[in-house]
Amino acid sequence: MRNIYWESFKTFFKIGLFTLGGGYAMIPLIEEEVVNKKHWVSKEDMLDLIAIAQSCPGVFAINIAIFIGYKLRKTRGAIVTAAGTALPSFLIILLIAIFFHQFKENKVVAALFRGIRPAVVALIAVPTFNLAKRAQLNMFTLWIPIVSALVIWLLGVSPIWVIIVAGVGGYLYGKFTSNGNTEQNGRTAS
Amino acid sequence: MIFIKLFITFFEIGLFGFGGGYGMLSLIQNETVEHWHWLNSAEFTDIVAISQMTPGPIGINSATYCGYTAVINAGYSVPMAILGSATATFALVLPSLILMILISKMFMRYMHNRTVESVFKGLRPAVVGLLAAATLLLMTPENFSTPKENLWQFCISCFLFAASFYGVMFMKINPIRMILYCAVAGLVLLY
Numbered sequence: 001m002r003n004i005y006w007e008s009f010k011t012f013f014k015i016g017l018f019t020l021g022g023g024y025a026m027i028p029l030i031e032e033e034v035v036n037k038k039h040w041v042s043k044e045d046m047l048d049l050i051a052i053a054q055s056c057p058g059v060f061a062i063n064i065a066i067f068i069g070y071k072l073r074k075t076r077g078a079i080v081t082a083a084g085t086a087l088p089s090f091l092i093i094l095l096i097a098i099f100f101h102q103f104k105e106n107k108v109v110a111a112l113f114r115g116i117r118p119a120v121v122a123l124i125a126v127p128t129f130n131l132a133k134r135a136q137l138n139m140f141t142l143w144i145p146i147v148s149a150l151v152i153w154l155l156g157v158s159p160i161w162v163i164i165v166a167g168v169g170g171y172l173y174g175k176f177t178s179n180g181n182t183e184q185n186g187r188t189a190s
Numbered sequence: 191m192i193f194i195k196l197f198i199t200f201f202e203i204g205l206f207g208f209g210g211g212y213g214m215l216s217l218i219q220n221e222t223v224e225h226w227h228w229l230n231s232a233e234f235t236d237i238v239a240i241s242q243m244t245p246g247p248i249g250i251n252s253a254t255y256c257g258y259t260a261v262i263n264a265g266y267s268v269p270m271a272i273l274g275s276a277t278a279t280f281a282l283v284l285p286s287l288i289l290m291i292l293i294s295k296m297f298m299r300y301m302h303n304r305t306v307e308s309v310f311k312g313l314r315p316a317v318v319g320l321l322a323a324a325t326l327l328l329m330t331p332e333n334f335s336t337p338k339e340n341l342w343q344f345c346i347s348c349f350l351f352a353a354s355f356y357g358v359m360f361m362k363i364n365p366i367r368m369i370l371y372c373a374v375a376g377l378v379l380l381y
Contacts, residue, residue: 020245020366052293055306057207058286059214059249066290078291082283089246090279093254094272096240101262108377115376116369117235117333118347121325122354123242123365127212128321130359135314144312148319152216153326156224159217160206166316167309174308 005080008072011038012065012084019061026061034068041068061085192264193277195226200253200281205289209317211248216324218252224327228260232332243366253282346379 011033019026027050034040041049053063062085069081103109132145144166151157199221207214215238222228229237237259241251257278261271334351335343350372357363357371 016246018245026247053290054210055310056286056289056293058204058289059207059247059282060210061247062250062283062286063290066287067294070291070294075291078287078294082287085247086250086279086283089244089250090254090275092244092246093240093251094258094275096244097255097258097271097275098268100236100240101259107381111377111381112373113232113236113239113376114343114347114380115350115372115374116239117232118351119354119369119372120235120239120242121328121333122351123358123368124212124215124238124321124328125325125355126359128318128325131209131212131314131321132318135318137315137318141315144315145319145322148316149322149326152220152320152323158225159220159320159323160202162316162320163206163208163313166312168312170309170312171305174304174311 004072005077007038008040008069008077009080009084012069012081013088015065016061016085017088026064030061030064040072192261192266193274196257196260196274196277197281199226200257200278201284203253204282204285207249208313209320212321212324213317214249215252216320218249218256219324219327222256222260226260228263229256230332231328231330233259233263235328235333239369242369249282250279253278343380346375350375 015026015029015033019029031043031046035043035046049064049067053060053067056063062082065081065085066078069078071077073080100109135141135145137145148159148162148166152159152162203214203217203221207217219231219234223231223234234256237252237255238248240255241248244251254275257275258271260278261274262268266274331339334347337344354368354372357368358365
């Protein structure tokens with residue numbers, strides 16, 4: 001019998017190694033390996049896990065890996081799958097970091113990165129607009145991102161505080177509005 | 191002690207990093223560049239570029255790289271820097287490990303309720319603001335140069351920014367390809 005720890009470590013190591021472009025690009029590969037090939041979770045459970053992992057803080061792919069590891073072998077399984085997912089990135093980036101620090105002063109490398117830097121700033125600007133579209137901002141919520149951005153940018157407030165205030169604000173708003181709306185409240189509770 | 195600071199900082203980032211890789215980037219940028227000054231904004235941008243071009247989640251990639259660079263910039267040796275990157279990466283994953291296990295144990299069936307939904311009604315627009323702030327905070331002389339310091343580089347930088355934004359946003363060019371195009375442009379125009 002093959003060892004499930006080793007098996008799950010290998011699977012998530014592979015998932016970590018072969019996905020370019022961050023967490024969401026990993027979903028199809030995770031589904032293929034975990035649902036279709038290994039049958040560790042059912043397709044319906046996988047959809048639930050994705051939904052929950054998305055609403056949790058932290059690295060999305062790591063969250064998914066921990067859920068599946070825990071399902072397989074409780075806490076020890078979770079540690080194994082989390083380590084498997086993180087390890088390829090860790091090793092690759094470490095190699096690059098060691099290498100890059102020696103070649104940073106190189107004139108060609110410096111010129112390459114002078115071109116790359118403005119592009120990266122643009123790459124962070126693009127998801128700002130895409131997320132804004134997905135968040136379905138309207139007249140009443142548009143001030144939230146604007147105020148958040150301004151207090152971080154101009155007043156130097158930590159984004160952590162913005163997250164806390166926004167979460168608590170959303171919670172209180174939900175509580176406040178649900179008082180006059182008991183019918184819907186009762187329906188979701190049942 | 192830089193290792194304890196690294197641990198606490200990346201633990202916080204792991205705990206409050208809502209909204210996927212990019213949402214987390216704005217936290218990492220704020221903590222490592224604005225708050226602790228472990229990196230300057232050019233180094234941070236380089237890290238994001240390298241994280242984009244290598245496999246794996248952006249959060250893990252940038253934690254590893256930031257941990258390494260922060261310790262090197264503080265004047266320690268390479269083995270200490272490797273320890274620094276291990277510390278940052280472990281600290282980033284730890285809150286997920288604790289939270290996900292707790293959720294698996296107890297809260298799984300409560301996760302779809304109204305309370306969680308209303309918390310996210312507040313969080314989602316705020317994450318948009320976080321990203322906007324990260325973009326604004328990265329428009330620095332280190333990344334773009336200034337008209338005074340080097341007018342040519344400043345103009346080219348602004349052009350590359352506009353072109354990348356348009357290319358990725360509207361022409362749906364793959365971000366990695368866009369980075370490569372701009373690297374070539376940098377080599378030709380800014381050598």
